[in-house]
Amino acid sequence: MINFTNHPYDMWDERQKEEASKYGDIKEIPFPAVDPTYTEEQLDAMADEYKEKILELNDKVVLLQGEFTLSFRLVNLLKKEGLDVVAACSKRNVKEWKDDDGKYHKEMLFEFVQFRRY
Numbered sequence: 001m002i003n004f005t006n007h008p009y010d011m012w013d014e015r016q017k018e019e020a021s022k023y024g025d026i027k028e029i030p031f032p033a034v035d036p037t038y039t040e041e042q043l044d045a046m047a048d049e050y051k052e053k054i055l056e057l058n059d060k061v062v063l064l065q066g067e068f069t070l071s072f073r074l075v076n077l078l079k080k081e082g083l084d085v086v087a088a089c090s091k092r093n094v095k096e097w098k099d100d101d102g103k104y105h106k107e108m109l110f111e112f113v114q115f116r117r118y
Contacts, residue, residue, distance in 0.1 A: 002057055004050070004074075005065045005088075006031045016088060016112035023061045029053055031066035047073035051081070060084060063115065075118045086115040 001023035003009055009017070009026050020026055034046070047070060054062055054074075061084045064071055075085050090110040097105050 001026055001061045001063055002054055002059045003028045003063050004031055005063060013112050019115060027057050034067040034070050043069055046070060047077055050074060051077045085118045089113045089116050
């Protein structure tokens, strides 16, 4: 499995690591920052560039999550190449509180549930 997200494998919980191990070794390509001023053409070029990087790793499954418009392009390109493209589905637990100084805090804990195909 290729982890093409901005969530490194080392930060995954044990359940997610266990499920991912069913796909074999984990290879990582960090999901890039996407400039909000990019044109459609620049996004297409970026998608093509990362498609090639992903294909070079010669794997059949890609965990792909990140900026929506680049992700959408890549999911379509990779599926045309015959790869399985999946997302990590998690339960989000949110804890919110105000401290003694009146400052608002929000803590989110993501609990992995499953991988789901695009």
